[in-house]
Amino acid sequence: MDAQLADVEAGxxxxxxxxxxxxxxxxGSSVWARLAGEPVASLAPKLDGRMPTVWTVSFATxxxxxxxxxIVAAGGQLVMAPFPVGDLGVAALAADPEGAVFGLWQAGGHHGFGRRHRPGSFVWAQLYTRDTAGANVFYGGLFHDALFGEGARPDFGRSEVTEVFPAEMPPHVLAHFRVADLDDALGAVQRLGGRVQAPPFEPSYGRVAVVTDNQGASFALLQR
Known part of the structure; x- marks a missing residue:
């Protein structure tokens, strides 16, 4: 999981x-984020100011x-074809048939998360889509064993974009970080210059709020 930011130092x-x-x-100019010495994310400078300020979740392959x-055969597209990242691995950027963007990561020297599901680290990715049946077919066909196979640990879900959401909100994958206390974390976000996009609500997987950082990158906070 990585964030593309205009100002990495501010991030x-x-x-x-x-x-x-x-x-x-x-x-290059990107940095590892570590928690208790283990890798949890990376922050990278935007190569083009026109690029969105976003968090991107990558699937291992x-x-x-x-x-x-x-992905292309299933109706998606490659936004960036696979490219080597030194000896760390091979990355790519893809989009599903509705345009929700996600990454791919083929591990070399870097295998991905060293820590997850704990406070301060990745815990969940939620796809917001207007075509839930199509999403089930697309992601289920690509990642069936990872998502539904024996021993799979749920990290990924999907929600329908209904009329309660703004009409201009595009389908997207929203990264969730676990926190020990959601209210405390929301206070910290605002104190640090971020803002609350969606106040706390309670889906099936916990208590969630959607926020942006001080540069506009959206992510969710999840208390379980």
């Missing part, structure tokens, strides 16, 4: 205080090229 200050992350150089072909 380090925001997330360092919010989640207790520390940082070290990763690849043993074959980014092959999965990219399957």
């Amino acid at each position: 380090k200050r925001f997330y360092g205080e919010l989640f207790g992350w520390t940082f070290e150089g990763a690849y 043993p074959d980014a090229q092959g999965l990219g072909r399957r």
Whole structure:
């Protein structure tokens, strides 16, 4: 999972205080975010000011090229074809048939999360879609074993974008970070210059609020 930001130093200050992350150089101008010494995310500078300020969740795959072909065959698209990231692995950026963007990661020296499901780390990704049946077919066909196979631990769900959402909200994948106390975390977000997009609500997987950081990147906070 990585954030594309206009100001990585400002991102380090925001997330360092919010989640207790520390940082070290990763690849190029990007930095690893670590919690208790384990990698939990990365922050990267936007290469083009026209790019959105966003968090992107990546699915692990043993074959980014092959999965990219399957995505296109299933009606999705490759936003960025697979490319090497030094000796760390191979990355790609894809979109589902409705345009929701997600990443792919074929591990080399970097295998992904060192810590998750704990406060201050990734806990859930939620797809917001206007076509739930189509999403079931698309993601189920690509990632069936990971999402539904024996021993799979749920990390991913989907919700329908209904009339309660703004009409202009596009389908998207929303990254969730676990927090020990949601109200305290919301106070910290606002104190650090972020804002609350959606106040706390209670889906089946916990108590959630949607926020933006001090540069406009959206993410969710989840208390279980």
